[in-house]
Amino acid sequence: MSEAASVARLPGFRDFPPEALADRERIFEAWRRVSRRYGFVEYDGPPLESLDLYIRKSGEEIVGQLYEFTDKGDRQVALRPEMTPSLARILAERSRALPKPIRWFSIPQLFRYERQQRGRLREHFQWNVDVVGEADTGADAEVLAVGLDGLRALGLGAEDIVARVSDRLLLTALLEAEDVPPGSHPAVFQVIDKLDRGGAEGAGARLRDDAGMAASAADRLLDLIQEGSVERVRSMYGDRPVVAGRLEAMTAYLSDLDALGLGDFVQFDLGIVRGLAYYTGIVFEIFDRERSLRAICGGGRYDRLLELVGGEPLPAVGFGMGDVVLAELLEEKGLRREYRASIDAFVIAASPKEHHLALEVAAALRARGHDVSYALRSHTVRKQFKMAASAGAVAAIVLGPREVEEGMVGVRDMRSGEERSVALADLRAGRGLADG
């Protein structure tokens, strides 16, 4: 152990032995299946990017936690902390040639250098889904629908999770209505973001002190965040054209989601802000209803990012959903699937004489697409049956001298224990196994 300690896993990184990989793959499969169901195609990019890609694009927060270093060619590089900048770069090069809207998804492994804690490691896999080239809220709704359906595919329902949606432009318009100068908006966002993590006390004071808001305005804002509804915002600020316009967008967005059958999963909530600097419209986060975990998913509209990276000015909306928090939620909800090894058949040679025949039978079955195993050296039949059981074999094919002489083999159903005699020729031809 002490010897091993010097070459131990790096903190915040995971190994994936078969059981863990099975959990991961199950999640990935759900993500891919749902992405394709909505007509999205998969892409990927390099895990290592130029540091420059993240500076100024993602905001200070993320840059401070980059896994970065100088490579042997004296280049400043960073392991990707998020996928969106890479996507923006990729599209900057080829978006002009692509039919819009572009529907792409990816499952990159992302990295960040920070102390790990529950739901946050230094590495994770994140499902990214983006629609690029469509400014209408229809795209916003589509993206959130994909995310929610991905979670549904894993067994989570509206009683388990909720998407809280907000709009940065709406929030900004409300601040303007309250005469909060643009320079103070980030400070207000900061306070709102913190509200969600139990920082309700002192929020009013911070809005006044840090953001310079009038006491009455601060109270109105906090009240709206806690008891907000589209109707309430409209009744208070609906006479402002910008507010009215954003409320119209929000209404269209929510009704799209409703039409998609996801109304129960969605909740208007001005308390959602999102940390990344590049969001420019509707933003959302998906949480577990019990709020015992951090956000499972976060995303929103980022209409200016592509041109920031030198591409064609295209509107875009997308989200990222990490595998770590999601796996914790699935575990909590009892939705994790137990890992079980499984093969179609295990070929047993009753005596060493049948060993080569066992290999031939296995080869024939494998050629037909079956998953087949057998003992790598001579063992007692008893032992081989145990091996078959622990390999998760659906069937055990017993090759015994007596039967083989008559061209027959025994095929035993490992679950029921029933054994029947099958002609060797039939087995080789793909007949005789349950699903053959």
Next chain:
RNA sequence: GUGGGCGUAGCUCAGGUGGUUAGAGCGCCAGGUUGUGGCCCUGGAGGUCGCCGGUUCAAGUCCGGUCGCUCACCCCA
């Protein structure tokens, strides 16, 4: 980066006030005769008690440090 909790076999854990060869269950390996698994029985391997140092005649047990895990803060993919 800051603070709290924890660190004994692969896993889950026992090991009053320091005292001979550190234990259990599960798992793993090998057997339980002549060709049949899942139960059961027998045997076995596996731990420098995270690491380093200190106190002591004697430390898994006390003290300090360190690393790791974990929770919270910071912050947030």
